[in-house]
Amino acid sequence: MERIASVREANCTAPAPGGELFHLIFLDPPYQAGLLLPAIAAWSKRFATGAILVAEMGRAEEIEVPGEPLDEMQHGAAKIVFTRWG
Numbered sequence: 892m893e894r895i896a897s898v899r900e901a902n903c904t905a906p907a908p909g910g911e912l913f914h915l916i917f918l919d920p921p922y923q924a925g926l927l928l929p930a931i932a933a934w935s936k937r938f939a940t941g942a943i944l945v946a947e948m949g950r951a952e953e954i955e956v957p958g959e960p961l962d963e964m965q966h967g968a969a970k971i972v973f974t975r976w977g
Contacts, residue, residue, distance in 0.1 A: 903930035912939040916976075922949035922968070931957060935976075942976040 901907045902908055903920045920926035946956045950970045958974030
């Protein structure tokens with residue numbers, strides 16, 4: 892059977908070893924900790940062109956997530972931003 896997906900759990904600012912490119916990225920660092928943009932910078936070399944980035948942050952946080960904006964929603968204390976990478 893062909894593998895079509897894999898899930899990686901890792902430190903948000905320390906990419907796991909390997910060179911595999913990711914096409915769907917979920918980032919959910921602790922709210923108000925200032926880790927979202929450093930996490931994106933740390934992992935960005937592993938984002939495939941056209942990858943979808945799903946970034947979760949606190950509802951009151953105003954963080955400009957890199958990439959082409961696709962959607963934004965709020966759920967409870969969270970704001971979730973969807974962008975398309977490069």
